[in-house]
Amino acid sequence: MNESLKQELESTFKDIMVTDRRDNRVSVIVKRGQVLAVLRFLRDKGFEHLALISCVDWIDENEFELVYILASYMQNNEEYTDRERLHIILKTRIPRQSPRLETATDIFPNADPYEREIHELFGIKFEGHKRLTPLFLERDYEIPPFRKDFNTRKYVKDLFDNIPCIGIEKK
């Protein structure tokens, strides 16, 4: 299963790196322009469960890494096969300056809130996404708060130390 998938991916796409990690996880690294094509290819191959879209801020390399985790549902409703165990970890990197990527919501409808979250917490703009509205946060931040250069401890100290304690009157 893993071998044939690897061959198919390598013969269909250029500039793709497929590594079988031997624990039912296959890691696929692609260029940013190919993400949607590879996602569509994998979905048509039966990896129709988009479990997670994650983002890692590699600040030393000045890049963001987008991680799509794909798995498959059961083919019939009762039998368990090796297929459901297999996960594809699809990765791509984009530069940290004005980061943008095309949305995957046309391929996987459940990509919607994951992309909203990454847009809010990392500041990555997903082109074509219809609803990039705030999800969790209530105020704007200069640096999106999940980036590595946002210092949570300093932010908390600056924000809350300025609020006077109850019962202490300012002289």
Next chain:
Amino acid sequence: MRELELYFGPQHLGMVGNFSITLNVEGDQVLEAKANPGYLHRGFEKLMEYRTWIQNFPMVCRINVVEPDSMEMIYAMAVEKLARIEVPERAHYIRSIYLEISRVASHLFGLWAYANMLGFDTVAQWAMYHRDLILDVFEELTGGRVYHIYIWPGGVRRDFPPGFKDKIVNTLHSIGGCVPDYDSTFFNNRLFYERAKGIGKLTQQQAKQWGATGQTLRATGMAYDIRKIESYAAYDKVEWNVPVREDGDAYSRVWVIRDEMIESVHMIFKLLDTMPEGPVYNRIPNPFKWKVPKGDVYVRCESSRGELGLYLVSDGEDKPYRVHFRTPSYPNGLIILEKLLKNASIADVGNIMISLYVVAPEIDR
């Protein structure tokens, strides 16, 4: 009729937890619903980047208030996989027993919320009382009632105390003895049937498309359970079944929850009978100086609501580089809920939401 915007929650009688839905209504009918999370966003994933691998344990369990144990499990599993730590056989059994007890507690909590919302106050009080009996079991084992911090990389923190097996068996027997009461008062009650049958109906195709797992998917006929598919702890050591229903509505989802509780109790008895003797943890390096090798993993387990996943990245330091949880309530609360609420009546908003088992702290993290 005039179209109105209605704020359903966080301060609303029909709402459980810190969650809100903005509804566009016309008369009694919902035209459009927008989930509005964020009332419990504590930024745990970011805070965990500032703490060592072990210091994060008191933090992961707080991500999900209702069932903290599967969060501990998933984090321990990910760290074990990155650091290549083996777990002793007995610890696997203890973990399974512990997770199944917590699944029963979590389902009882869910049943409380659901019964309370439908107006079955008696059943809700029973469920809460029985959950409390399980919290006593946890207190004896770990010292904590809600947050236990019991699972550890390399095993569990300590072995069962003397006489603890009997305590589990007695507690589960006293809860299991009330199943006929639950059935006659609630599950076989005509009122429950009338309120839940056909409400929030989801086809299997839709469920797959919107990323459903857990009961939401199992109620549409697919026996998708990660305990069977990608077995962890000691779930492959004993025989058990995956409860499935076909219709995909609120009624089926609640019945799957009921059947799962009973299956879990049977599984706990089997695990207790076959549990081997031996050590319960392997030593890990000094936690203050512990550096976990470079790499990234995605692990998953079946929490009481569905697929709980964790994407964990280590850059070879003493702290995690990136932690990202895939929680089952996330697609349930942010996608499926919005879709199912379209054209529902206002009275069914709570019904649909609680039958989807939306737990707000898990979404916000």
